Amino acid sequence: MSLQPNGASDPSWLGKPIDARPLFGPELASLLDLLRGLRRNEWSRAAVPGWTVHDLAAHILGDYHGRLGWSAESHRRAMAFGETLEAFIHRVNQEWIDLHADHSPAEIIEALELAGTRVARQFEGDDLDATGLGVSWAGVDPAPKWLDVAREFTEYWTHRQQIRHATGRDTETEPNALSTVLDTFMRALPHTLRDTPAPAGTQLQVVIDEPAVGTWTVTATADRWSLAEAPGGRPTASVRLDPETAWRLCTRGIDPGTALTRARISGDRQISEAACQIVSIVH
Numbered sequence: 001m002s003l004q005p006n007g008a009s010d011p012s013w014l015g016k017p018i019d020a021r022p023l024f025g026p027e028l029a030s031l032l033d034l035l036r037g038l039r040r041n042e043w044s045r046a047a048v049p050g051w052t053v054h055d056l057a058a059h060i061l062g063d064y065h066g067r068l069g070w071s072a073e074s075h076r077r078a079m080a081f082g083e084t085l086e087a088f089i090h091r092v093n094q095e096w097i098d099l100h101a102d103h104s105p106a107e108i109i110e111a112l113e114l115a116g117t118r119v120a121r122q123f124e125g126d127d128l129d130a131t132g133l134g135v136s137w138a139g140v141d142p143a144p145k146w147l148d149v150a151r152e153f154t155e156y157w158t159h160r161q162q163i164r165h166a167t168g169r170d171t172e173t174e175p176n177a178l179s180t181v182l183d184t185f186m187r188a189l190p191h192t193l194r195d196t197p198a199p200a201g202t203q204l205q206v207v208i209d210e211p212a213v214g215t216w217t218v219t220a221t222a223d224r225w226s227l228a229e230a231p232g233g234r235p236t237a238s239v240r241l242d243p244e245t246a247w248r249l250c251t252r253g254i255d256p257g258t259a260l261t262r263a264r265i266s267g268d269r270q271i272s273e274a275a276c277q278i279v280s281i282v283h
Contacts (some may be wrong), residue, residue: 018183021124138190
């Protein structure tokens, strides 16, 4: 979430709305299947820096409970004086993990099933045209509800992939979920390019290959870079990525330099390199 409002009244520059609501139930089922299939020793493997698989599963549970009782106003009141939102989120996440350190895998799984089912039902009934929580990596606070909901889906999906990788499994490439995740992540492009000067009308095209085929065109306007403008002619710059590189770049599973060695770039290299600084998580 962003600490400063930015264009909430007209979010059209974020592009066409995404409807991730139907995906929460299947995502929960996939997570539960994964966790139930883990061997006991796999729960202690490192999943992300500083956290084990057990820690990350507990963190997902915390995310569920956060959404079930989340109020932007109540959370702002809970922040310590002078604490940034990012620092607050990291602190609360660690406190939740510490609280659940002694819970068994079976207890974590049971709690995830109960809370995750409630979260999926809650999202199913959300009005995507309403106002949601801010999305800092897209540079908008408050954000339209569709982006808030889609962002939350990417959180759950990403954490499940991190558990898969930690336990020797590959990324699950089910096209519908993967395409939705990448479509959501690409909404960070205008914010990513905010300090990249270009004449109005300059266009950057990002293309992601199978199995999550997608093309995003972001255009420099008088006020900002925008995903709302129609593509026109040959883009000034183009970046083509495979899905694995794209989602891991956006979540900093790999760094921009590594992504650039895998990308196919044409046109203005400065704009292309700036686009590869994209981050679609709070970190």
